[in-house]
Amino acid sequence: MKIEEIIKTNSKMSNGTRTVINLSYTARNIEEFLSTPFKEYDLSVQQYNVLRILRGQKGNPANLSTVQERMVDRNSNTTRLIDKLIKKDLVERQVCPDNRRKIELFITQPGLDLLSELDPITEQNNAQILQNFTENEIETFNNLLDKLRQNE
Amino acid sequence: MKIEEIIKTNSKMSNGTRTVINLSYTARNIEEFLSTPFKEYDLSVQQYNVLRILRGQKGNPANLSTVQERMVDRNSNTTRLIDKLIKKDLVERQVCPDNRRKIELFITQPGLDLLSELDPITEQNNAQILQNFTENEIETFNNLLDKLRQNE
């Protein structure tokens, strides 16, 4: 369905408005679809992303600020988000010995185990979303998204 | 910048994951950019969208369910969202005489005035986001977004 039909607008929108609404609507749509499996694991998409960032460190610790930098949406509550992961034993936190303002974050073994359980589900869902896209379209789409971000 | 550079990932992602992250990140990015001017007017993007929906009725009342249907993100708290607009005198609510379960929502004159003030700002910002896109790219982008939503 075209976006105009979905939001049942009767006045015609400008190209800019239409595109922005389409982007926003589609992103929410996809995010909702993807978040469903996480609910069974009592994990938010955000928490899952933090776990993946920590795993990406391959054993090296990450500071809170590093995690924030890499988050898809960096909000200001990363401390509390990580508190929750710690409470579930998925993450460990220790004060950095070199600079006691910093903290060092590690993913635990249970955290890694959880990720290996979730990864295939996510991969499959991500793939499903793109199932009707050709390789070419995927490239085009990513390039257009990259280009869209250049204007602010 | 490519999305991989932005989130500084060191492990390579699948096409699906990369694209989903790119979409999500870009949408948030754009939404944040667009929401800035609204803050000065003490209005959220959601509230602005509801006002536009009511104006789109061109004098006819809208039910709550109609508004919900047309919202970009239909959440379950539309009642309370509209409460806030009423408190600011931007919207009026009355019980539908034909069916007292239904309510009728109208945008007020101050609501219309506020919209005419905000519209050019939004239009300009929406246009700015697309400034580097050709007409062709805009069409392609919208088509790809539409296609992306077909898979769930």
Next chain:
DNA sequence: AATTATAAAAAGTTTTAACACCTAATTACC
């Protein structure tokens, strides 16, 4: 060495969202 500035993280507060449940009005059906 004391003073100021900056940086990293945490905590406080207020809004907003999510989810389930509730209430009132209408419709359907016996």
Next chain:
DNA sequence: GGTAATTAGGTGTTAAAACTTTTTATAATT
């Protein structure tokens, strides 16, 4: 006409996001 089912909207509670302020540690300055 009385009872169940459905529909439209509202409430309550809890959790998460947004925004702001505070705390503590380090760096810079004088």
